[in-house]
Amino acid sequence: MSTLTLRRPDDWHLHLRDGAMLKAVLPETSRHFARAIIMPNLVPPVVTGAEAAAYRDRILAALPEGADFEPLMTLYLTEDTDPADVRAAHESGLIKAVKLYPAGATTNSASGVKDFDLVRGTLETMAEIGLPLCVHGEVTDPAVDIFDREKVFIDQVLAPLREATPGLRVVMEHITTRDGVAYVRAGGPDLAATITTHHLVINRNNLLVGGIRPHYYCLPVAKREIHRLALRSAATSGESCFFLGTDSAPHVDAAKETGCGCAGCFTATNTLSILAEVFEQEDALDRLEAFASLNGPGFYGLPPNEARITLQKGEPVDYPAKIESGDGPVTVFDPGFPLHWRVS
Ligand code: DOR
Numbered sequence: 045m046s047t048l049t050l051r052r053p054d055d056w057h058l059h060l061r062d063g064a065m066l067k068a069v070l071p072e073t074s075r076h077f078a079r080a081i082i083m084p085n086l087v088p089p090v091v092t093g094a095e096a097a098a099y100r101d102r103i104l105a106a107l108p109e110g111a112d113f114e115p116l117m118t119l120y121l122t123e124d125t126d127p128a129d130v131r132a133a134h135e136s137g138l139i140k141a142v143k144l145y146p147a148g149a150t151t152n153s154a155s156g157v158k159d160f161d162l163v164r165g166t167l168e169t170m171a172e173i174g175l176p177l178c179v180h181g182e183v184t185d186p187a188v189d190i191f192d193r194e195k196v197f198i199d200q201v202l203a204p205l206r207e208a209t210p211g212l213r214v215v216m217e218h219i220t221t222r223d224g225v226a227y228v229r230a231g232g233p234d235l236a237a238t239i240t241t242h243h244l245v246i247n248r249n250n251l252l253v254g255g256i257r258p259h260y261y262c263l264p265v266a267k268r269e270i271h272r273l274a275l276r277s278a279a280t281s282g283e284s285c286f287f288l289g290t291d292s293a294p295h296v297d298a299a300k301e302t303g304c305g306c307a308g309c310f311t312a313t314n315t316l317s318i319l320a321e322v323f324e325q326e327d328a329l330d331r332l333e334a335f336a337s338l339n340g341p342g343f344y345g346l347p348p349n350e351a352r353i354t355l356q357k358g359e360p361v362d363y364p365a366k367i368e369s370g371d372g373p374v375t376v377f378d379p380g381f382p383l384h385w386r387v388s
């Protein structure tokens with residue numbers, strides 16, 4: 045097969061930032077993707093419906109001329125979140141999910157949740173109205189090894205939380221372990237997971253062997269090879285509970301290549317070429333559409349996109365090693381192998 049036509053894909057987990065960075069990275073997504081779930085971890089975070097509406101306007105204003113792209117907004121869950129505001133933002137069609145960051149788990153998560161009893165009212169409202177909770181699934185207890193934080197979160201936080209909130213729809217974001225894959229597979233229709241492009245490509249050796257590679261550092265951190273293989277088998281399985289959320293997370297090089305580098309891989313530019321290569325390696329090109337274009341809308345209760353994109357296989361694809369952001373260069377994720385599929 046040298047041509048592949050898919051419904052236009054969506055990205056169910058994306059960081060666009062704000063200001064000059066937003067303007068620089070948005071075209072990298074809107075070029076190929078029709079919609080994206082927009083992460084609310086700005087500084088300060090997007091907590092209220094009014095803040096989400098204002099952020100949505102800034103995104104729409106930053107779109108390139110003629111772009112066809114719909115930002116799907118989210119609210120950042122805090123211990124002070126007002127369930128009535130969440131309900132109103134959902135009913136008006138403004139928001140498609142609420143994001144849970146355990147406090148301290150990752151970039152700009154300081155306003156996240158420490159005491160889950162304080163968000164019970166919001167979670168119950170969300171269960172009632174069918175609004176999904178997107179979860180950054182890592183515990184923050186310093187005593188828990190960073191490579192175990194996803195599994196411990198499932199056992200100690202997510203499973204009890206779901207049990208206490210029947211009907212709550214949950215997306216486990218950016219799963220990185222075979223434990224996450226197994227948990228989601230067994231979780232029934234109210235549970236799904238996004239999988240990033242980079243976690244299908246790198247394991248922790250890529251991050252650490254032969255020198256530390258800051259552009260492969262993200263959270264949740266890449267795990268052992270057995271976990272990467274489990275993610276590849278989940279993503280390429282076609283199962284409706286797994287779909288693409290790139291977690292494309294731009295940081296300028298100065299913030300990555302430093303003594304304490306930020307977490308995040310910037311994959312918006314070459315994600316589709318990488319995914320086609322990965323799905324071809326797994327002999328699953330016919331299931332790329334399910335992963336990138338069908339399963340996400342299915343879970344979120346939205347129609348799949350009518351427009352199509354075509355990928356063509358040929359000579360290695362040229363893509364920029366960096367994009368300029370106004371605040372400095374942002375390095376594009378390097379999969380470490382040549383890409384042959386280009387979006388035509
Ligand atoms: O690698 C990551 N980068 N993981 C996250 O959870 C946050 C993100 C960011 O905002 O940079």
Ligand code: ZN
Nearest residue numbers: 059083291293
């Ligand atoms: Zn993220």
